[in-house]
Amino acid sequence: MKKLGLSTLTLGALSLGVLALGSANAATVIKIASMSPLTGSSSDLGLQIRNATELAIRDNKSAFTALGFDLQFVAYDDQADPTTGTANARRIAADNSILAMVGTLNSGVVIPSSEVLAPSHVAIVSPANTNPKVTDRGLANMNRICARDDSQGPAGADYLVSTLKAKRVYVLNDKTPYGQGLADAAEAFMKTKSATIVASEGTEEKSDFSSIIGKIKASKADAIYFGGLYGQVGPFSKQLREAGVSIPVMGGDGYDSPDLLSLAGAGAKDIYFTTVAPPLTAVPAARVLSSRYNAAYKKPLAGFGIMGYDSAKVVISGVLSAIKANGNKLPTRTQVETAIRGTKLSAGLLTGAIDFNSVGDRTSAKMYIIQVKNSAAGKLDFSTAGTVTVKSSKQ
Amino acid sequence: MENFVTGILINGLLIGTLYAIIALGYTMVYGVLQLINFAHSEVFLTGGVVAFEIFRVLSPAPGAEPGTGMNPYLVFAVALVTAIVVCGALNIVIERLAYRPLRNAPKLVPLISAIGVSLILQDVIKLLEGFQGRFQLAVNVPGAFTRTVFTVADTNVKGIDLTLLIVAAVMLFGLNRLVNHSRVGRAIRAVAQDRVTAGLMGIDSNRMISLTFLIGGALGGVGGVLFALKFPNLDPYSGTIPGIKAFSAAVLGGIGSIPGAVLGGLVLGIIENFLGSLSGLVFIFPKLAFLGAIKAEYKDVGAFIALIVILIFKPSGLLGRNATEKV
Secondary structure, eight states: OHHHHHHHHHHHHHHHHHHHHHHHHHOEEEEEEEEEOOSSTTHHHHHHHHHHHHHHHHHHHHHHHHTTEEEEEEEEEOTTOHHHHHHHHHHHHHOTTEEEEEEOSOHHHHHHHHHHHTTTTOEEEESSOOOTHHHHTOOTTEEESSOOGGGHHHHHHHIIIIISOOSEEEEEEOSSHHHHHHHHHHHHHHHHTTOEEEEEEEOOOSSOOHHHHHHHHHHTOSEEEEESOHHHHHHHHHHHHHTTOOOOEEEOGGGOSHHHHHHHGGGGTTEEEEESSOOGGGOGGGHHHHHHHHHHHSSOOOHHHHHHHHHHHHHHHHHHHHHHHTTSSOOOHHHHHHHHHTOEEOTTOSSOOEEBOTTSOBTEEEEEEEEEEEOTTSSEEEEEEEEEEEEOSOO | OHHHHHHHHHHHHHHHHHHHHHHHHHHHHHHHHOOOOTTHHHHHHHHHHHHHHHHHHHSOOTTSOTTOSSOHHHHHHHHHHHHHHHHHHHHHHHIIIIIGGGTTSOTHHHHHHHHHHHHHHHHHHHHHHHHTTOSSEEOOOOHHHHSEEEEETTEEEEHHHHHHHHHHHHHHHHHHHHHHSSHHHHHHHHHHHOHHHHHHTTOOHHHHHHHHHHHHHHHHHHHHHHHHHHSOEEOTTTTHHHHHHHHHHHHHHOTTOHHHHHHHHHHHHHHHHHHHHGGGHHHHOGGGGGGGGSOGGGHHHHHHHHHHHHHHHOTTOSSOOOOOOOO
């Protein structure tokens, strides 16, 4: 029985080999992978990355066919889990036809996965990983086109001071590493910009903000920076507005949830926050892609889809230029890795020109400022108030 | 300056009233059983969840035309009655299942089962709301309660604030009549003093204990409804902090004493708000810059330091009687 099984296997493998040979004769296969959570609670966001990558590959297939290559797409599901991500990375490393990867959604996944992929030089272009450590490790294969977490605080602070003309800012944080980090970075930035920090404090309070609000009134602050999550900021803003204080409240992407609107009610007005995922309305160039995305996947295109599409464009142009540099022959992974890091691309991108610094951060990434205000329908909703361009500090 | 202090006093009074209502549930149960019913914070939260559900179903949606739907005060009354029934019944069931079988066990045993019940209730609430895809419950408070009724020294007093004070006053008056001026109240007090002797006098002590849990639960339910309206964002763990504060208020006032619980709640509410606001004095008196170091995050620390100091000088609490050890 065992013997029979083995021989069947061999036969199968043989026939597969023949098949593979057959297609190789037609055109050499080049694969581009995507990795993001396709199942689980963040699959909504992960599918955006996957689908947009697939669309970008479909759009550029012909350029490869002309050079005698067959460009294929392969999607991996990391379930937002580092262990699954590294297992996928090993599979990607083992498949020699995969030259580069778009992904992931979670910094916690991309950090170990990129380490697995580094020795085999599989380049990664990330649409969404914001943790500073992603690129600070200096891996040659790791790049990202989104802004870094540590630019969020300064970006929000910049908008408060430069656009909203805040002079006296009351800084709050939720006493978590996330919230406190944001608030500290914002505070440091505002101090350099001649804004007065009237007070800076942390609070774990979830329901009764009356004492803080009393102090905000007494301080005559004209803006608030609150590093925290929507679950705390929602009720805070509600009580703040009910106490008659209507100054802007600024924060980070921890506010980005529809629950913010239900928790804050009418008090959500003039809450601002920064985010790396562009809202569709902020990217007019994405309108065409949006309708095609809708037709193909029956779902609306969202921020990480836009970023995913641009990431895939960077990968595709990197592979193409590596092919050209190699005399129209199949390039090695190392050549692709170098080509992607050397990207200088502006045509056909949705979020503006992309080039990378020495560690793979985008030299001028964009941070989007979202404001809660009355929509055309008269309801409070998120709308794009502006963009802040974040220059990378390294060359 | 006046505005600032008025704000502290008004807000302290309001949160203190809430603490007082919850503290009554702790203190009454302690009075008859010498048991600290740690599940009370979840019974109280159940009242809040009941309010959330009633307002979700009966009140018009936030975006609806003004003037449509049921009268907000009627919905509030429905929520109050439902919460009283649900929380009272819940507290009776808890007593019957988790405390009565352990009545003659060492004092620590029912305490542990109280903590267990508290955890179970948190998870049941999480499960029930989770089935409907909710975790953060944003209570659909009718405009009548969030509207500012009048403004004292720059502090807005809203409909819910007045409702809170009125309901609390009515409840305290009723509780006082019940406990101090009725046959049932006399029976409860007798059981609290000496269960065995009360039994010899023909009082069914189990019934009186159930009744105490019913009253405590009902008070908790009312507290929950008021809390949900005043702070309309709940999650399954929202009961814990107010529960601990209310328990401290009960200890501060003298556990087992009903007026003590009320006084303790008010004192704790005002102290807490005062300490949380202390650093704000910097904005009024720039010379007091050192106060800027006492930030809002120390408000709970401050409240508990106050509790410790008071208990050092008056171990039985503000209005507690010194319990003489029975030999």
